[in-house]
Amino acid sequence: MSLRGVVGFCILLAVVVGASVQQGRQRESDHRQVLAHRGEERRIRDADIDFFARRVKEDPTGAIDLAKLGGLYLRRARETGNNEDILRAERAARRSIENRRRSNSSGYRLLANSLMGQHRFAEAREAAFTLTATDDADLTGRALLGEIDLELGRYHEADSLFNRLRVVRNQLTIAPRYARWAELRGRAGEARRLLADTRRAILSREDLPSEQVAWFDLRLGEFALRMGASNEATMYLAHGLQVAPDDWRLLGALARLAATRGDARETIEYGERAIAQALDPATLGVVGDAYRTLGDTGKAEEYVRAMETAVATQLGPYHRAWSLYLLDHNRRIPDVLANVKAELQERRDVYGYDLLAWALYKSARFPEAQTVMHQALAVGTEDPLLQRHARAIEAAAAGPGA
Amino acid sequence: MPLPILALVTAGALLGDLRHPLHTSLTQIRLDATRGIATVTLRVFSQDLPSLVNDDAIRGFLLAGLLVTDPAGRPIPLQFQRRRVESDVTYFELMLDAPRGLTNLRILNRLLWDRFGDQINILQAQYGGRQASLLFLKGDAPKSLP
Numbered sequence: 065m066s067l068r069g070v071v072g073f074c075i076l077l078a079v080v081v082g083a084s085v086q087q088g089r090q091r092e093s094d095h096r097q098v099l100a101h102r103g104e105e106r107r108i109r110d111a112d113i114d115f116f117a118r119r120v121k122e123d124p125t126g127a128i129d130l131a132k133l134g135g136l137y138l139r140r141a142r143e144t145g146n147n148e149d150i151l152r153a154e155r156a157a158r159r160s161i162e163n164r165r166r167s168n169s170s171g172y173r174l175l176a177n178s179l180m181g182q183h184r185f186a187e188a189r190e191a192a193f194t195l196t197a198t199d200d201a202d203l204t205g206r207a208l209l210g211e212i213d214l215e216l217g218r219y220h221e222a223d224s225l226f227n228r229l230r231v232v233r234n235q236l237t238i239a240p241r242y243a244r245w246a247e248l249r250g251r252a253g254e255a256r257r258l259l260a261d262t263r264r265a266i267l268s269r270e271d272l273p274s275e276q277v278a279w280f281d282l283r284l285g286e287f288a289l290r291m292g293a294s295n296e297a298t299m300y301l302a303h304g305l306q307v308a309p310d311d312w313r314l315l316g317a318l319a320r321l322a323a324t325r326g327d328a329r330e331t332i333e334y335g336e337r338a339i340a341q342a343l344d345p346a347t348l349g350v351v352g353d354a355y356r357t358l359g360d361t362g363k364a365e366e367y368v369r370a371m372e373t374a375v376a377t378q379l380g381p382y383h384r385a386w387s388l389y390l391l392d393h394n395r396r397i398p399d400v401l402a403n404v405k406a407e408l409q410e411r412r413d414v415y416g417y418d419l420l421a422w423a424l425y426k427s428a429r430f431p432e433a434q435t436v437m438h439q440a441l442a443v444g445t446e447d448p449l450l451q452r453h454a455r456a457i458e459a460a461a462a463g464p465g466a
Numbered sequence: 467m468p469l470p471i472l473a474l475v476t477a478g479a480l481l482g483d484l485r486h487p488l489h490t491s492l493t494q495i496r497l498d499a500t501r502g503i504a505t506v507t508l509r510v511f512s513q514d515l516p517s518l519v520n521d522d523a524i525r526g527f528l529l530a531g532l533l534v535t536d537p538a539g540r541p542i543p544l545q546f547q548r549r550r551v552e553s554d555v556t557y558f559e560l561m562l563d564a565p566r567g568l569t570n571l572r573i574l575n576r577l578l579w580d581r582f583g584d585q586i587n588i589l590q591a592q593y594g595g596r597q598a599s600l601l602f603l604k605g606d607a608p609k610s611l612p
Contacts, residue, residue: 110553146554147488148513336599339588343490348601370586370601374488 098274098309105273106143112136120156127164127171130156134174141181143275145312145342154178157191169199176208183381185215186410203229204237211241214248217413219443223249233258236265240283248414250444252291259284278308286317289324292448297321312341319350328354345374346385349393368393381407384415388422397426414443414450422453430461489514489582493532493575495568497593502565504593506544508532508558514578515556524549528558531577533608537570568593573600574608 116133120126134156141149157175161168172195179188192209195202210225226245233242239262247255263280266272281304288297301321304314315338322330335351338344352367372395375386382390387400401423408416417440424433437457440450492509508528518524525546534542547559564571568591575587587602591611600609 106553140553144554145488146511148511149554336590336597339599340492340494340590343488343586343588345488366601370603373584373603374586376584 094306098306102274102308102310105275109136109140109143109273113140124159125163127160127168130160130163131168131170131174134160134178135170138174138177138181139273139275143311145344150178150181154182166198169195169202169205172198173205173208176212180212180215185212188212189216203232203235207238207241210245214245215413216411217416219249234261234265236262240280247287248443248445250446252287252446256284256287259287274307275311278304278311278314280304281307282311282314282317285314285321289317289321290447290449294321294324310337310341312338312344315341316344316347316350319347319354323350323354326357328357332358343374345371346383346389348374349386349389368395372396381411384419387419391419391422391426394426397423401427414440414445418450418453421457425453425457425460428460430457433457434461489578489585491575491577491585491587493587493589495562495589495591495593497564497568497591499567499594502563504562504564504568506532506560506562508560508577510556510558510578512551512554512556514581516581518549521546524558528560528577531575531579532560533574533576534562535572535608536566537572537610539572542571568611571611572608573611574606575600575602576604576606579604 113133113136116129116136119129120133123129134153137149137153137156140146141153153174157171157178160171161175164171172191176188176191176195179185179191189209189212192205192212195205196209199205206225207229210222210229213219213222213225222245226242229238229242232238239258243255243258243262246252246258259280263284266277266280281300285297285300285304288294288300297317298321301314301318304311305318308314315334319331319335319338322328322334331354332351335347335354338347339351348367348371352364352371355361355367356364371386371389375382375390376396376399382400382403387404390396390400401420404416404419404423408420417436421433421437421440424430424436434457437454441454490511491514494507494509495504497504516527518527528546529544532544534544536542542562542564545561547561549559550557573589575589577587578585583604585604589600589602591598591600593611596612598611600611602609
């Protein structure tokens with residue numbers, strides 16, 4: 065290369081490097097701005113909590129302030145993972161209802177939501193039922209009741225409620241629940257379109273906290289992840305992280321996404337960031353698996369043992385994702401089996417039957433697993449996980465060589 | 467105040483992971499290699515803490531819970547700096563002399579083990595261009611930073 069060529073190359077290189085550094089600085093600056101914005105949102109949220117807590121103290125006989133205070137506790141619970149805030153929300157809701165039994169939709173809605181957050185679905189249904197019975201114009205209340213019916217496996221009741229909400233399904237307070245119904249009832253495409261449309265509507269608004277904007281990215285990202293559309297999942301989750309860089313649910317989902325791609329280092333990176341914000345036992349399991357992939361069995365065992373400790377001390381039903389993890393790793397199979405059987409007494413939903421079928425399969429009880437899996441598939445849910453379980457159970461039930 | 471629309475919309479889907487009270491703490495250690503000092507920040511949910519009426523009580527609580535030794539087993543003292551409360555979370559800041567870095571330091575984080583059988587203490591350290599994590603469950607022995 066001539067001297068002019070070398071000089072030209074060096075100038076070009078300097079320009080490219082300079083632009084790259086500039087881009088990096090811009091990204092860093094944007095990141096700092098977003099974090100500062102998130103910090104400000106949290107500060108305002110906490111100031112609002114203090115404000116309404118003071119008002120409630122000054123007038124303990126009111127109902128609206130208690131419902132607002134409880135709503136803020138629920139929001140903080142989502143953001144920080146602090147279970148105590150859900151309990152605070154429930155207490156606020158009960159006090160609100162005690163103070164005013166009639167015309168208190170926000171109190172009943174808060175009670176139903178805080179009970180759902182604790183997976184006390186039967187009680188949540190009672191609260192939502194009272195809400196719809198006392199205010200039949202409350203469409204959000206009906207969607208909430210439908211959502212609880214879905215969790216309880218009362219699909220015919222849910223069908224009846226959501227069929228009547230079709231014309232208002234685009235409303236922000238109804239769309240996510242309607243989409244969940246469509247997804248469970250085998251219309252995944254419709255669910256995806258509705259969520260995507262709602263997300264677009266959300267992005268054009270400036271009055272919503274970033275956590276609530278990012279929630280739609282999380283929902284769509286997890287949806288795509290379930291369906292095996294990893295590029296789409298990456299797009300949504302990455303966007304969500306731009307809006308809410310420290311959201312532990314997005315970080316956990318990104319860890320799972322990296323795990324599906326077989327990228328153990330990225331799984332650990334996202335997983336550790338998620339755990340630093342809030343501890344989700346499922347993320348511990350995913351990170352543990354990533355360490356095992358890298359050959360660090362000691363570290364893997366440390367994470368899986370932590371996950372088991374968190375799960376084992378729980379009263380009542382295990383979280384579904386934790387149970388699946390334990391079964392997939394052939395751990396605590398009898399415990400999970402007994403647990404899901406007990407849970408199905410009250411909650412007979414698709415994923416409960418799927419979990420029972422999978423626990424029976426892992427217990428080598430294949431014909432029983434086959435029967436239960438048919439019940440899971442009867443609802444029509446499109447989910448590759450269900451199909452994968454069904455195939456494995458069918459193959460095992462048919463016996464070797466079939 | 468923005469209308470908390472989704473707070474009333476999506477509790478089921480969003481809060482599904484939160485129904486169980488998990489007892490955790492997070493400790494983050496950052497090494498300032500030029501000064502040979504590490505900053506230790508401990509984050510705990512305030513409701514999990516015992517009553518800590520003054521700095522002596524805080525020191526006692528922290529120093530009994532968080533033990534650091536050098537590779538030869540000699541204790542390295544932690545200096546309590548300050549406590550701050552943000553929202554429902556309490557942060558404790560400590561300093562640690564680390565003239566030789568953090569590699570091979572042995573750490574035991576048994577904070578709150580006496581209060582909660584399921585306490586999980588997470589420790590994340592940044593030093594020498596690397597990151598390392600340690601998890602401490604009740605009954606664990608001290609662990610080394612790699």
